[in-house]
Amino acid sequence: MLPKAIQKIKVPPVKCQGIKTKLVPFISESIKWEGVGKWIEPFLGSGVVAFNIQPKRALLADTNKYIIQLYKxxxxxxxxxxxxxxxxxxxxxxxxxxxxxxxxxxxxxxxEKGGTLDFLFLNRASFNGLMRFNSKGIYNVPFGKKPERFRKAYITKIANQIGWIQSLLSITDWEFMVADYEKTLSNAKENDFVYLDPPYIGRSTDYFNDWKEDDAIRLAEITHCLPCGFALSMWKQNKYRENEHLKSHWNGHTIKTFSHFYHVGSNEDLRNAMTEALVIKTGFENTDFSFNQKVIPKLESYQINLDL
Ligand SMILES: C[S@@+](CC[C@H](N)C(=O)[O-])C[C@H]1O[C@@H](n2cnc3c(N)ncnc32)[C@H](O)[C@@H]1O
Incomplete structure (x- = not known):
């Protein structure tokens, strides 16, 4: 089932912090997995990785109950x-x-009520399409100041994204679950494959993305004991520093990297390079280099902006 070349990445109906849209081909082309067991994603977020890879069986979980409720x-x-x-x-x-x-x-x-349709609406009407909850779990993103936003073509685009997920769910055996990653990982069996995309360490103050060094260390310890293959996404290096956690807690596995630029503000000339890592349990990496070189662009330039 993997590696798989994905030429056209499809975008799910909700966006979230750290969405991996641009990294989907890199991820799907770097992993080797037969696809016999389940694809397990404990930090589902928008779901863009699973929805594009399209495993037959999956366990897709997140602590963000609104995202999981949408897909349920x-x-x-x-x-x-x-x-x-x-x-x-x-x-x-x-x-x-x-x-x-x-x-x-x-x-x-x-x-007050947490409805799925309201969640979708706010996700699109809010400032920059951000999804952010304060320390008490209250959605607190201000208005995006675009009252004209919901034009017919825009609504059709969102309805089509929902239709795409609908059709995927009718042909797959996927379970969605609101759960802490530890509970999700306790389900992993020998033929499964776990893809991990935890929040950035110490970066966010968001209710659903509170992630400290201790959390990251615990995740590494649990992952090393998994009975199946796994891959973990994590930033490796930017202009200013290297990710020490990656060096100290994920050594000994295969690390593939993908570099890209992000623009600073609206100035096209101010670009910062960022290198992303995919840590793959040894034995589960794609070693067909001709395949890699054909499909993975080495350097890609894109704007960090939510593609609404
Ligand atoms: C970096 S995002 C995942 C992005 C996703 N791969 C995508 O491309 O959209 C991290 C996700 O982990 C979830 N999360 C944070 N802490 C968690 C925990 N302890 N257990 C499970 N999920 C958690 C957040 O709600 C968020 O959706």
Whole structure:
């Protein structure tokens, strides 16, 4: 099942911090896995990696209950592309008429009731499409100041993304679970493959991304005892420093790297290089170098901006 060449990456209906859209081909081409067991992703986030790799069986989990509920609701048929389209047409129109007031009313409702459709709406209407929760788990992103955002073409794009997930879920055996990674990893069996994409150490103050050095060390210890193959995404190096945690806790495995640039602000000339690492349990790395060289671009330039 892996390695797999993915030419066209598809984007899921929600975005999150640290989304790996641009790294999907690098990940799917670097791993060797038969696909006999389950693909296990304890830090699912947007789901972009699993949704593009498309394993037959998967266990997809995250502590962010809103993301998991979205995918569970699509799976159960509670929401579908038509329901999303109608909801966004109606609420987009109200946003256009009432602006700020409507956004903050929806945000309040979401924080009280936590509905999936409201979650989707806020994810798109908020500032920069950010998903951020304060230390008490309250969604606190301000309005994106674009009351005209929900035009027909934009709504169709979102409805199509929901339709894509719907069709994937109808042909796969995937389980979604709200869980801490430790619980998810306790399910791993010999033929499974675990892909880990934890939050950046000490970077975020977000409720669902509180991740300290101790958490990272514990994850490394647990992962080393897994009965199956695994891969872990982590930044390796930027212009200013190297990731010491990677050196001290993930030594002894295969490390593949992917370098790219991100633009600083809106200035095209100010570019910073970043090297991402994929730590792969030895024996599960793709060693077909001709395959790698054909498909993986060595250096890619892109803007760190959420592609809404
Ligand atoms: C870097 S993001 C994953 C991004 C994802 N690979 C993507 O491409 O969209 C990290 C995710 O881990 C989740 N998370 C943070 N702490 C967790 C924990 N202790 N157990 C499980 N999930 C956790 C966050 O909610 C977030 O969705």
């Amino acid at each position: 609701d699509i799976q159960s048929g509670k929401i579908d592309s038509q329901i999303v389209r109608e909801y966004l047409l109606e609420n987009g129109e109200l946003l256009r008429k009432k602006g700020d007031d409507y956004y903050y009313q929806k945000r309040k409702e979401f924080n």
